[in-house]
Amino acid sequence: MELYNSLAPWMPLLTPAENYRLEASIYRRLFLSHNPRTRTVLELGCGAGNNASHLKQRFTMTLTDRSPQMLRLSRSQNPECTHVQGDMRTLRLKQRFDAVFIHDAIAYMQTVDELKEALATAYVHCEPGGQVLIQPDYFTETFKAGTSHGGIDRDGRGMRYLMWVEEPQPDSHFYNTHFAFLLRHEDGSVTAEQETHTMGLFSEAQWLESLAAVGLTGEILQEPYADQGIPYLQLISARRPAP
Numbered sequence: 001m002e003l004y005n006s007l008a009p010w011m012p013l014l015t016p017a018e019n020y021r022l023e024a025s026i027y028r029r030l031f032l033s034h035n036p037r038t039r040t041v042l043e044l045g046c047g048a049g050n051n052a053s054h055l056k057q058r059f060t061m062t063l064t065d066r067s068p069q070m071l072r073l074s075r076s077q078n079p080e081c082t083h084v085q086g087d088m089r090t091l092r093l094k095q096r097f098d099a100v101f102i103h104d105a106i107a108y109m110q111t112v113d114e115l116k117e118a119l120a121t122a123y124v125h126c127e128p129g130g131q132v133l134i135q136p137d138y139f140t141e142t143f144k145a146g147t148s149h150g151g152i153d154r155d156g157r158g159m160r161y162l163m164w165v166e167e168p169q170p171d172s173h174f175y176n177t178h179f180a181f182l183l184r185h186e187d188g189s190v191t192a193e194q195e196t197h198t199m200g201l202f203s204e205a206q207w208l209e210s211l212a213a214v215g216l217t218g219e220i221l222q223e224p225y226a227d228q229g230i231p232y233l234q235l236i237s238a239r240r241p242a243p
């Protein structure tokens with residue numbers, strides 16, 4: 001995915017960290033309501049570290065992603081956090097955390113088997129009694145096709161994007177998100193890029209079964225949000241049972 005590779009230097013113009021303040025405050029509250037003593041948090045698929053840039057004010061964050069370019073961005077935004085390159089399906093750090101966080105990166109798991117691999121990674125890194133908090137973009141039951149656009153100007157460059165979330169085929173476990181990017185370079189020239197990301201789509205029952213299969217007990221939450229036209233955030237809060 002070029003968005004997370006050659007286009008990564010444009011990311012701060014696509015999703016600036018200030019846009020994540022409200023949602024990060026929801027994640028912070030959920031971590032603390034699970035356990036007021038939550039201190040260490042592992043994020044799988046940290047991207048540019050936008051949520052982490054807010055969460056690090058309260059938690060000690062370890063940030064992981066499979067893309068070196070995205071880790072570079074996150075390091076520059078969050079130099080005080082530990083960064084490790086790794087795929088969420090296979091990462092093993094030999095360390096456990098009070099909570100494990102997976103934000104919209106989980107959408108890149110395209111099959112139930114891949115989903116279970118990522119959840120198993122979350123399980124092994126979670127302290128017994130700890131929390132795994134996941135923000136999937138959609139469940140099958142709540143999927144909504146649509147388009148959105150955005151982007152900003154900063155430091156002599158500009159970017160605008162169109163994101164088209166396409167209706168999946170009936171009974172499909174995938175949906176396609178098409179991106180069109182217009183990039184205005186420092187010299188004023190404008191170039192265009194396009195790519196399609198294929199994302200996994202699972203029902204609430206498949207999520208709960210996959211969590212149970214790796215040893216996690218999960219529940220689905222809807223947290224009021226009311227920003228950017230989104231009425232609520234759909235989340236999964238799971239617990240690694242204490243022995």
Ligand SMILES: C[S@@+](CC[C@H](N)C(=O)[O-])C[C@H]1O[C@@H](n2cnc3c(N)ncnc32)[C@H](O)[C@@H]1O
Pocket residue numbers: 004020044045046047048049050051052064065066067070086087088089103104105108
């Ligand atoms: C939209 S970004 C995540 C945003 C991030 N949570 C934040 O708060 O800024 C999605 C990230 O998922 C990462 N990703 C996709 N598949 C992955 C995998 N299998 N393992 C680890 N990271 C992955 C991509 O490299 C990308 O950086």
